[in-house]
Amino acid sequence: MAGKIDNLLPDARDVQGQAAAKDAKKADEYVRVLAEAELEKRALTERLGAASAMSEDDKIKLTSAIIRRAAQSGLGEVQLYRFSDSLCTDGGLSISRNAAGWETTLRGVPRDIYDIWANYLRWRGYQIRYIVNKAQGSLPENVSIVVSWDD
Numbered sequence: 001m002a003g004k005i006d007n008l009l010p011d012a013r014d015v016q017g018q019a020a021a022k023d024a025k026k027a028d029e030y031v032r033v034l035a036e037a038e039l040e041k042r043a044l045t046e047r048l049g050a051a052s053a054m055s056e057d058d059k060i061k062l063t064s065a066i067i068r069r070a071a072q073s074g075l076g077e078v079q080l081y082r083f084s085d086s087l088c089t090d091g092g093l094s095i096s097r098n099a100a101g102w103e104t105t106l107r108g109v110p111r112d113i114y115d116i117w118a119n120y121l122r123w124r125g126y127q128i129r130y131i132v133n134k135a136q137g138s139l140p141e142n143v144s145i146v147v148s149w150d151d
Contacts, residue, residue, distance in 0.1 A: 076150025
């Protein structure tokens, strides 16, 4: 009888190993999906960077593609764009202080992205943050634009 039971009941270490292998496979797949999403986001973001020549419909389609891909990857937010604070009329000071009217200091693509959010995304429940990365002050692109949809 003992031999039959040994064949029926697996060793706890074997079960743990199987579970760990399955978790590792899930983690690898998640990392792969995130890497693909990041590559696609970068390509789309580069296109968004050239957005001044794009129609508003194309800008919205591009923004939607970035958001959809991030959501499909399980994310609750996505960095849409990075830019230099020199594109702000006050060098990013209003953004870093979260001053009223900070959005009026934006120019170019950063302003275009804000306008897309204000006109189309805000009332659909999306939030936007323009974040001055002070620790990266020596980098030329020290402001991030993040859109989120997760509470």
